[in-house]
Amino acid sequence: MEKAPVRIPNGGLAFLCIVIALLVFAPVVPLGFLSDDLDVVHRVGVLHDLRQGGMFRPMQDLTVLAIHAMFGADPIPQRVFNIILHGLCAYLLFRLLLGIGVVRNGATWMGALLFLVYPFHGEAVIWIVGRSVSMAALFMLLGLLALLPSRHLSSALFVSSVCWFLALMSYESAVLFPLLALPLLLRRSTGLREVFPFMASWVVAFALYLTIRWIRLDQLVNEYGSNFLQHAPKDYLLNALYSTSRLFLPPGPLHRPWIMLGTLVGIVLCTILVMRARNREHGAHTQGLPILPWMFLVSMLTPVLVGVSTETSEGDRALYTPSLFLCAMVAIALAYLPTLWLRRSVLLGVLVAALVLLIQLQQNWRHASRTLDTIVLQLQELQAIGTTWVVHVPEEHDGAFILRHGLRPALELQGIDGERFVHAGRLRRYATLHAPDTIRPTRTPDGVLLEPGVRISTSDDGPRLITPFHDVALRTDDRVLYWDRHRMQVLWPATPPR
Secondary structure, three states, X not given: OOOOOOOXXXXXXXXXXXXXXXXXXXXXXXXXXXXXXXXXXXXXXXXXXXXXOOOOOHHHHHHHHHHHHHHXXXXXXXXXXXXXXXXXXXXXXXXXXXXXXXXXXXXXXXXXXXXXXXXXXXXXXXXXXHHHHHHHHHHHHHXXXXXXXXXXXXXXXXXXXXXXXXXXXXXXHHHHHHHHHHHHHHHHOOOHHHHHHHHXXXXXXXXXXXXXXXXXXXXXXXXXXXXXXXXXXXXXXXXXXXXXHHHHXXXXXXXXXXXXXXXXXXXXXXXXXXXXXHHXXXXXOOOOOOHHHHHHHHHOHHHHHHOOOOOOOOOHHHHHHHHHXXXXXXXXXXXXXXXXXXXXXXXXXXXXXXXXXXXXXXXXXXXXXXXXXXXXXXXXXXXXXXXXXXXXXXXXXXXXXXXXXXXXXXXXXXXXOHHHEEEOOEEOHHHHHOOOOOOOOEEEOOXXXXXXXXXXXXXXXXXXXXXXXXXXXXXXXXXXXEEOOOXXXXXXXXXXXX
């Protein structure tokens, strides 16, 4: 006979989830802004410019603006807000599992705990602009909770529609919400007459979103989004394999041989859970099981479309919503283990493995933050009287973003005149992996060569900087700097003027 669960007030449980999230991600709270963070914080917080170019994620910008207005250009409050969002998502997952009848052997709290420590949430939690994914997940979870049978029809209609609209305003993957909600909608309805009001209300919410998006962007799908819909079918099949395996396995150069194993584990796990749900009587502790595999499969459409890296943590934000339902299913599998001792032992092993992987991921982001801090500090020390051309700036460190773009905002946020700097070349991951420990230029008869792809050409017409993106004449008061993988160095002039 199972013991009655200890009841914790909803407010207390939400607070507990937030505290655990803050403890888990405490090592990365002090990190600085990284890559796209710099563009967004400078554009929204400093310039108060809410125009988003090709992107339309206004909830992200509004929260950045509000936090910047209260705390200034400080990354700590921005990142704490991300972590709070993560804790709230875990709490709402607990509520959803409870609402669909998953109460066996602590499966609800195990699902929330596993989600809190799931190791592949770096982009969604640590990266400031990654909050768009967790905000969309939070609003979708609220919308799903609104559809539980205990909610009155009018309340369910209004809350689910508003939550879907806010999720769409957070991140485009929220377009999947009606599919996610389908089993809950059918569960509370006895016929088409009860389904129709929801469909009509959601159409209105979606039409309002599309209208606002069109007004702001003059288009519904930008080039960035349309690229995801133009791949060959085999590419989507490979994305499905890679994404499924990445849910279970860390990225790395030896990842691909394990792709089929990771995929097989995921498929077997989902199949076992579905079969258990069908074979057992429909008691309170089993009736929610078929819903979760459906939600998991629907949410996997996002990583299948956009892709996830198998070599680094880049793209992990696409796994955020699928990981909600994956953690729930794993928790349910643990709840069906025959003895309390076995359940606790396996749970402890899973938690330890997740924390080890999470610590490694956090180390990557800490390394990225230290690198960017060093670059900004040394750029200030080595800047030219004229224009400072900056090349070989690293894009990322094992998927943790450093500076894909945003050099000028990075300098402006530190009180440095960014107009005098030009980001003239990036050091991509492939080049970094094949570069020596310390990158050094090579003298050539006609100038200086810096592999890969950067050259200073000297001729009677004067020196020129040649990169894959620039071919410009250098003035006597200009300077070219590069990152040698440890610090900024002067590439030109060969002997810096005093």
